[in-house]
Amino acid sequence: MRVLSGIKPTGDLHLGNYLGAVKQWVAMQEDIQASGGETMYFIADLHGLTEWIDPARMTANTIEMTATLIAAGIDPARSIIFNQARVPAHAELAWLLNNVARVGWLNRMTQFKDKAGKNREGASVGLYDYPVLMAADVLLYNATHVPVGEDQKQHLELTRDIATKFNTDYGTELFTLPEPLVSKAAPRIMSLRDANAKMSKSNPSEQSLVKLIDSDETIADKFRKAKTDPDLLPATMAELAERPEARNLLTIFAALSDRAPDDVLGDYAGKGFGQFKPALADLAVAKLGPIRDEMVRLLNDRGAIDAILRDGAERAAALAAPTLHGAQTAMGLLV
Ligand code: TYM
Numbered sequence: 001m002r003v004l005s006g007i008k009p010t011g012d013l014h015l016g017n018y019l020g021a022v023k024q025w026v027a028m029q030e031d032i033q034a035s036g037g038e039t040m041y042f043i044a045d046l047h048g049l050t051e052w053i054d055p056a057r058m059t060a061n062t063i064e065m066t067a068t069l070i071a072a073g074i075d076p077a078r079s080i081i082f083n084q085a086r087v088p089a090h091a092e093l094a095w096l097l098n099n100v101a102r103v104g105w106l107n108r109m110t111q112f113k114d115k116a117g118k119n120r121e122g123a124s125v126g127l128y129d130y131p132v133l134m135a136a137d138v139l140l141y142n143a144t145h146v147p148v149g150e151d152q153k154q155h156l157e158l159t160r161d162i163a164t165k166f167n168t169d170y171g172t173e174l175f176t177l178p179e180p181l182v183s184k185a186a187p188r189i190m191s192l193r194d195a196n197a198k199m200s201k202s203n204p205s206e207q208s209l210v211k212l213i214d215s216d217e218t219i220a221d222k223f224r225k226a227k228t229d230p231d232l233l234p235a236t237m238a239e240l241a242e243r244p245e246a247r248n249l250l251t252i253f254a255a256l257s258d259r260a261p262d263d264v265l266g267d268y269a270g271k272g273f274g275q276f277k278p279a280l281a282d283l284a285v286a287k288l289g290p291i292r293d294e295m296v297r298l299l300n301d302r303g304a305i306d307a308i309l310r311d312g313a314e315r316a317a318a319l320a321a322p323t324l325h326g327a328q329t330a331m332g333l334l335v
Helices: 015-034 055-072 089-098 103-107 110-116 125-139 150-169 216-224 244-257 261-268 273-298 302-330
Strands: 002-007 038-043 080-083 145-148 179-182
Touching: 002 015, 002 125, 015 038, 015 055, 015 145, 015 244, 015 273, 038 055, 038 302, 055 080, 055 273, 055 302, 080 302, 089 125, 089 302, 103 125, 103 150, 110 125, 110 150, 125 150, 145 150, 150 179, 216 273, 244 261, 244 273, 261 273
Parallel strands: 002 038, 002 145, 038 080, 145 179
Antiparallel strands: none
């Protein structure tokens, strides 16, 4: 088994990333290692370029995101941690796969449609091609399992289509078809201001997302001010079907405390948000505060963080080389 996943360094790590992806990444390290497999996690800096980002911010975010992952429990001694740009095989394989992926397939990608919005003509070519680079990330290492939030599932289905077409067109079994592992507890954490929008690094409203670098006071304040309704809490999640804000906060509480949402409701049924929100704020501060403190400590030595990325890139490059070579020769390239 080889587990691989990535995160863009386009902003600070937030609760959606943490509960939807990173918490799973941490949990998988032990089991996968025990079964002789590998866990690989990377900063998707090349994907970060698909929408404008200030170069100095890109550099700082790459280091800060790495520190946050380590503080959250990704252990460089157990997992390979690296940034994509330091392993050129990602971009090289993406070019090869560009000739396998079809325009019609990319046209169906909902993330591109959402991000490009009405201004499709003005979107970068990179934003359109994003899913092909993502396929290269996964196929390069023959990853068997990819832990992600629900929003990335479509990209992984495309990855499987690209792998299948490559294997068929070139008469090879080079690429392994990866399985997406979508978090059951927190597949899609929503904005704290608008439960119809997902919590996202690109949301301009600071109140909409809890960041892992937020102070205890800020975390508590954001939960206290989270949008809710005036009704009391019921006994089961099924009764919250029409109350998206309430459902989102319950999901967050349950995922942070590793409990089933109905079990949490057992404690709050018949009570209002006046009681629930302070408890959620306390829980979030207790779980996230120590991660932030450790991240701040790690950032005192940015050189050490970069050394971890360099070492990870060397190990990743060694694993990537045979697959890239296999793809090149399957296509008849003289390399
Ligand atoms: P990114 O940086 O947008 O998101 C990183 C991870 O966080 C998950 N996520 C969420 N989960 C639940 N609720 C939310 N509100 C929420 N917001 C984000 C994402 O699903 C993701 O798992 N394209 C990837 C980066 C990537 C990648 C890869 C992942 C590049 N190459 C190869 C896996 C394999 C992304 O969306 O990153």
